[in-house]
Amino acid sequence: MGLQHLTTDTRVCDDYDYDDERIASTNHLLSTVLSYGLGGGLVLDLVHFLGPRKKIRSSVMLDIGIRYIQGGVADYLMPGDIEIVGNNVNYFVSRSRTDMLIPRISVSFAF
Numbered sequence: 001m002g003l004q005h006l007t008t009d010t011r012v013c014d015d016y017d018y019d020d021e022r023i024a025s026t027n028h029l030l031s032t033v034l035s036y037g038l039g040g041g042l043v044l045d046l047v048h049f050l051g052p053r054k055k056i057r058s059s060v061m062l063d064i065g066i067r068y069i070q071g072g073v074a075d076y077l078m079p080g081d082i083e084i085v086g087n088n089v090n091y092f093v094s095r096s097r098t099d100m101l102i103p104r105i106s107v108s109f110a111f
Contacts, residue, residue, distance in 0.1 A: 011024070029075050058111035
């Protein structure tokens, strides 16, 4: 259980000399929503390296898991959702749930 904090920002960067220096930025929307979920996984030992007296000194493990997070409804802006007409700025706000399904595969080294 926790919170998801989503923000919509606009940044103007100077790409001269490829350093991407930020010239200006602004925040348009903030949404903080309650979330909860569950997950599970498995860690498999792939290789053991034995040290003195045949004790496990280090190993390589495969970590496989999945997590589902059900979040609330949040407001956000997508590219193209800000329109400038003369002196007026129009925002076309999108709204949706913030549910996520996160698979994970990683390799871990213990030494």
